Amino acid sequence: MSVYPPLRLSAPSRTDAVVVDTPVVLAPMAGITNRAFRQLCAEQGAGLYVCEMLTSRGIVIQDRKTQKMLGFAPNEVVRSVQTYGVDPEMVARATHVLCDQYGVNHVDLNFGCPVPKVTRKGGGGALPWKQDRFRAILRAVVKAADSYGVPVTMKTRKGIDDDHLYYLDAGRIAQQEGVAAICLHARTVGGAYSGQADWDAITRLVEHVDIPVLGNGDIWEASDAMRMMAQTGAAGVEVGRGCLGRPWLFRDLADAFAGRETQHKPTLGEVAAMVRRHGELLAEIMGEKYGLTDLRKHMAWYFKGFPVGGDLRHQLAMISDFETFDALLAQLDHEAPFPEMELGKPRGRQGTPRAKVILPYGWYDDTNGLDLELDEDDAAGSGG
Secondary structure, eight states: OOSSOOEEEEETTEEEEEEESSOEEEOOOTTTSSHHHHHHHHTTSOSEEEEEEEEHHHHHTTOHHHHHHTOOOTTOSSOEEEEEOSOHHHHHHHHHHHHHHSOOSEEEEEEOOOOHHHHTTTOGGGGGGSHHHHHHHHHHHHHHHHTTTOOEEEEEESEEETTEEOHHHHHHHHHHTTOSEEEEESSOTTTTTOSOOOHHHHHHHHHHOSSOEEEESOOOSHHHHHHHHHHHOOSEEEESGGGTTOTTHHHHHHHHHTTOOOOOOOOHHHHHHHHHHHHHHHHHHHOHHHHHHHHGGGHHHHTTTSOOOHHHHHHHTTOOSHHHHHHHHHTSOTTOOOOGGGTTOOOSOOOOOOSSOOOOTTGGGOSOOTTSOOOOOSSOOOOO
């Protein structure tokens, strides 16, 4: 049992629609948090596991790629989906589809994506700057989801850049419109994934609103989550890049939130078993060839810091069948201990701050945007 209170996500008409006993959320990551990865993480520990971001337009028009991404694992008791859009009616229609046709129990709205193809259309992390459109989307989606008793949460950033911060206004509006909780990635859109997350901003948002606030940014180990909780007063944490190649981080987090000071440091053999399990789950969804092809991008994360030779790493990154995969895994030193020097280190994309965020023309002129003609990215597909 967690030493922290459960995370309670309530729709306006229903109390405790979703209760997350261990207040940990797997952050949606494009191309990563598919059904297989979510199942793998859920097998490790308690929490809420969110499907990778889907465009509202893709959901409404029943785009084939989007439909494939809307599969759920047997252990996903709470079906959780993140979507984004720039048109209130379209996002509300997508919410109806998610709740009615797919039995989704929790809808998360993305107002934090920094990808240029999203922000240039006024979506993702650009949108909260236009407060009237932001409010209209929240109001429409909360109303749509509430008809099914489904809570709506949102994820955002501090602002577009340090000169255009919006997170406190966004939190206030979200609370007024019935949003169940808000997750703050404590960087700006321009900051992308670079530098150090500003946890003080999470503290300020916690003090500013009465709804639960989840903290996101720079959680590489379970101890980081505990520090964030203690420092900011957040109601929970959302973990993204820290679990890349490390699904067992959710086991560490479950232990930490339960008051057990343990940290799992798997041997290379245990990691090999984990990556093999990951491949099996992907193959169930995509078939052997395409499933193992999708697994290739995870190899560097899984084996980071371990004594795996360059040639073997290269071959692991080229697998397409289990016979070859198993033969390569057998060559690993299964007794090799976890590389201690990797603890606490950033994982995944980092990069540098962006000199300029790509936005629609005149975006900074004012905070009104309902009269603008905006549309999602021309591609109907999803994934962020």
